[in-house]
Amino acid sequence: MEKNLILAGVGGQGILSIAFVIDNAALEAGYHFKQAEVHGMAQRGGAVQSNLRYADHPIHSDLIPSGRVDMVLSVEPLEVLRYWHMLAPDGWVVSSVTPYINIPDYPDMDELLDRLCSGERVVLVDAGKIAQAAGNLRAQNMVAVGAAAPLLDFTDEQLLKYVRALFAAKGEKIVQVNERAFAYGKASGLFFRGLVDGGVPARKALDLCRRLDPATVDPELAPRWAALHRDDPEAFAAVLAHPDDVPCDRVGAPAA
Amino acid sequence: MRKEVLLGDEAVGLGAIHAGLSGVYGYPGTPSTEIFEFVERMARKRGDIHAHWSTNEKVAYEEALGMSWAGKRALVTMKHVGLNVAADAFMNSAVTGTNGGLVLAVADDPGMHSSQNEQDSRYFAKFALIPCLEPRDQQECYEMTMEAFDLSERMGVPVMVRLVTRIAHSRAAVQVTETPREQNPLTPDKDIRKWTLLPSNARVQYRLLTDKQPELARLAEESRFNVLDLRGKKGVIACGITVNYLLENLPEDHDVSILSLGHYPIPAGLVKRLVDHVDEVLILEDGYPFVEEMVRGPFGLPQATVKGRLSGELPRTGELNPDLVRAALGLAPHDGTREPERDVAGRPPALCRGCPHTDTYRALNEALEEYSRPQVFSDIGCYTLGALPPLEAVHSCVDMGASIGMATGAAHAGYNPAVAVIGDSTFAHSGITCLLSAIQQGTNVKVIILDNDTVAMTGAQQSMATEETLDRIVLGLGIDPEHFRLITPIPKNHEANVQVFREELAHDGPSVIVARRACIEKVKKQGR
Numbered sequence: 064m065e066k067n068l069i070l071a072g073v074g075g076q077g078i079l080s081i082a083f084v085i086d087n088a089a090l091e092a093g094y095h096f097k098q099a100e101v102h103g104m105a106q107r108g109g110a111v112q113s114n115l116r117y118a119d120h121p122i123h124s125d126l127i128p129s130g131r132v133d134m135v136l137s138v139e140p141l142e143v144l145r146y147w148h149m150l151a152p153d154g155w156v157v158s159s160v161t162p163y164i165n166i167p168d169y170p171d172m173d174e175l176l177d178r179l180c181s182g183e184r185v186v187l188v189d190a191g192k193i194a195q196a197a198g199n200l201r202a203q204n205m206v207a208v209g210a211a212a213p214l215l216d217f218t219d220e221q222l223l224k225y226v227r228a229l230f231a232a233k234g235e236k237i238v239q240v241n242e243r244a245f246a247y248g249k250a251s252g253l254f255f256r257g258l259v260d261g262g263v264p265a266r267k268a269l270d271l272c273r274r275l276d277p278a279t280v281d282p283e284l285a286p287r288w289a290a291l292h293r294d295d296p297e298a299f300a301a302v303l304a305h306p307d308d309v310p311c312d313r314v315g316a317p318a319a
Numbered sequence: 320m321r322k323e324v325l326l327g328d329e330a331v332g333l334g335a336i337h338a339g340l341s342g343v344y345g346y347p348g349t350p351s352t353e354i355f356e357f358v359e360r361m362a363r364k365r366g367d368i369h370a371h372w373s374t375n376e377k378v379a380y381e382e383a384l385g386m387s388w389a390g391k392r393a394l395v396t397m398k399h400v401g402l403n404v405a406a407d408a409f410m411n412s413a414v415t416g417t418n419g420g421l422v423l424a425v426a427d428d429p430g431m432h433s434s435q436n437e438q439d440s441r442y443f444a445k446f447a448l449i450p451c452l453e454p455r456d457q458q459e460c461y462e463m464t465m466e467a468f469d470l471s472e473r474m475g476v477p478v479m480v481r482l483v484t485r486i487a488h489s490r491a492a493v494q495v496t497e498t499p500r501e502q503n504p505l506t507p508d509k510d511i512r513k514w515t516l517l518p519s520n521a522r523v524q525y526r527l528l529t530d531k532q533p534e535l536a537r538l539a540e541e542s543r544f545n546v547l548d549l550r551g552k553k554g555v556i557a558c559g560i561t562v563n564y565l566l567e568n569l570p571e572d573h574d575v576s577i578l579s580l581g582h583y584p585i586p587a588g589l590v591k592r593l594v595d596h597v598d599e600v601l602i603l604e605d606g607y608p609f610v611e612e613m614v615r616g617p618f619g620l621p622q623a624t625v626k627g628r629l630s631g632e633l634p635r636t637g638e639l640n641p642d643l644v645r646a647a648l649g650l651a652p653h654d655g656t657r658e659p660e661r662d663v664a665g666r667p668p669a670l671c672r673g674c675p676h677t678d679t680y681r682a683l684n685e686a687l688e689e690y691s692r693p694q695v696f697s698d699i700g701c702y703t704l705g706a707l708p709p710l711e712a713v714h715s716c717v718d719m720g721a722s723i724g725m726a727t728g729a730a731h732a733g734y735n736p737a738v739a740v741i742g743d744s745t746f747a748h749s750g751i752t753c754l755l756s757a758i759q760q761g762t763n764v765k766v767i768i769l770d771n772d773t774v775a776m777t778g779a780q781q782s783m784a785t786e787e788t789l790d791r792i793v794l795g796l797g798i799d800p801e802h803f804r805l806i807t808p809i810p811k812n813h814e815a816n817v818q819v820f821r822e823e824l825a826h827d828g829p830s831v832i833v834a835r836r837a838c839i840e841k842v843k844k845q846g847r
Contacts, residue, residue: 073666086324090492099489101432102349107704109668124567125489128641130653144663152655168664
């Protein structure tokens with residue numbers, strides 16, 4: 064077993080915190096790991112990435128060879144495009160769709176999301192919205208970890224142990240916010256995949272995920288939403304057009 | 320054995336502590352900064368290791384040498400270009416020799432992730448006639464640093480541990496000892512002639528250093544860090560971390576003969592055994608073609624074909640990686656390898672929102688408009704980012720302190736206005752002497768000191784000359800107090816600040832304008 068991850072985002076979004084959680088979970092799980100990161104000038108609001116590798120055998124290179132990346136895990140949608148050419152043929156993209164716009168030529172958001180949705184193995188979550196629902200916009204990175212968790216090789220407890228360790232010094236409230244961000248992120252990612260695997264086009268699945276109240280998202284309900292999309296597209300469209308967040312269990316019935 | 324998750328940098332720091340370190344010295348510089356910071360954090364808990372940033376690398380090196388003279392073990396850390404600053408002390412410390420173990424951990428930056436050049440410090444080790452250890456992984460960062468101290472004390476010379484960015488800033492689990500070594504007692508070196516490099520003494524000392532060379536060469540030949548594995552007729556010499564890129568591309572039962580190098584001087588005997596065994600040898604080095612030049616020689620190697628950066632199998636410049644090594648081995652790319660996306664909007668680093676430098680540059684740009692936007696000499700720090708759009712306020716970045724020196728020279732040539740921009744820590748590091756020259760020569764330069772109260776680019780370390788200390792230094796250098804101005808770079812002061820710049824640009828003689836407001840990252844860090 065060998066997993067090669069590229070963690071991506073913008074300086075300040077907490078890429079190294081993601082690395083901390085996965086590095087330590089890998090160590091605890093008895094794996095070998097190496098994790099190369101970016102410090103210094105590039106961190107000032109620039110694109111940052113980290114190569115994270117873990118395996119049940121010793122790892123040679125700190126850098127992942129092209130074509131051998133199993134997952135691009137990104138806290139920012141544009142940043143995916145910088146690295147996804149390195150993916151293995153069966154590699155995954157797990158990304159937030161919340162943009163970090165600090166450049167004048169940021170691409171059109173709709174086009175960008177369509178490009179991300181064109182991939183076969185993608186998990187997309189609205190980390191900004193979910194982190195806010197969890198209690199702090201800064202927790203977007205832990206939303207991304209949660210969304211990636213089902214594709215990694217750790218128990219939730221192994222990961223959450225280091226989410227707690229990471230934020231312990233900041234007090235119990237911040238710890239809980241980040242635990243929630245992880246849980247909501249995981250649920251949202253699984254729900255998104257449930258929709259796509261149930262036949263909902265990725266872009267529509269994403270739109271639905273963004274319309275639901277993040278605290279209520281339950282992956283078990285994905286098949287029912289997929290069925291709604293198949294059987295009653297107008298009701299599905301009505302949910303997307305609903306002005307407020309919709310509880311996940313009100314399948315096709317946004318209004319109470 | 321305990322395991323700790325450590326950056327390569329941190330593993331060097333912990334290795335030094337476990338080797339009985341008494342003092343760490345350095346000046347921040349990517350990718351070396353975290354070596355010092357790791358020791359600093361541990362020192363704060365223990366209280367028995369001196370850990371305070373120095374004004375510049377030369378000062379750091381001299382302080383470390385003093386610690387060594389006193390018989391204790393000292394670590395000095397810097398980035399590759401920092402060693403240029405420390406070179407005078409470094410070169411002569413090989414001639415004096417050492418007493419307590421003295422280890423120089425220097426981090427090179429192939430690919431220039433955060434540097435102005437990619438010079439290879441192994442040349443400096445050879446230049447000074449001292450050993451250089453180059454770790455392959457984080458575990459070796461730890462172990463080599465410990466052994467470097469022993470080697471230094473055994474041979475009486477400083478020892479270099481050379482890192483590159485990819486090992487400095489990569490994490491892995493490191494097994495660490497349960498039984499760290501005690502610190503050395505205070506045992507000052509009473510051999511006065513050794514430390515007094517008057518020509519008559521220096522000749523003796525230099526001869527002693529050259530006399531050590533055969534033993535240093537023998538130790539490298541027999542070092543456990545130089546590993547020769549003779550197999551087939553295809554050979555590779557892999558320096559430091561490059562062996563990882565090589566093995567990444569080979570099956571376990573490969574047929575390649577490999578000399579993996581981690582201890583210099585270059586072990587000529589091992590190299591000869593390899594090249595006598597193979598038909599061709601590929602040389603992998605993250606840095607300059609240091610070994611390749613030696614192996615190739617000016618007239619070529621008769622017994623084997625030599626491949627590497629000089630022959631085009633590998634790029635002459637930049638950082639190596641598994642893909643480049645794969646191509647140099649003549650292997651096909653992995654399945655599914657694709658070209659990078661074209662036209663992905665770039666996201667270069669930028670000054671933070673609310674950064675004081677932005678306000679200073681806006682005011683400066685406006686004041687310079689009536690001079691048809693002359694070139695502004697700048698320096699090394701966050702404020703170099705002012706060179707990029709939208710500000711495009713500064714137009715040079717050469718070395719620490721060069722802004723003032725170059726502006727002074729340009730003024731001598733008749734360039735007007737000659738404006739220099741330098742940060743408070745860069746000023747302390749290498750700007751003071753330049754400004755003293757300019758003022759004492761009465762040169763018409765305008766020096767803007769951006770006092771943000773910290774070394775911002777490398778993570779907000781303590782600056783040596785800020786606020787009142789800075790003001791007293793500048794006044795002490797002899798500036799006319801009327802042309803020593805202070806501004807506060809905030810948006811609402813814009814007009815007033817433009818006016819200050821205009822007044823000083825109109826003055827025929829040296830002016831110093833201090834733009835003082837704390838770095839917002841530092842303020843945030845303090846708030847935490």
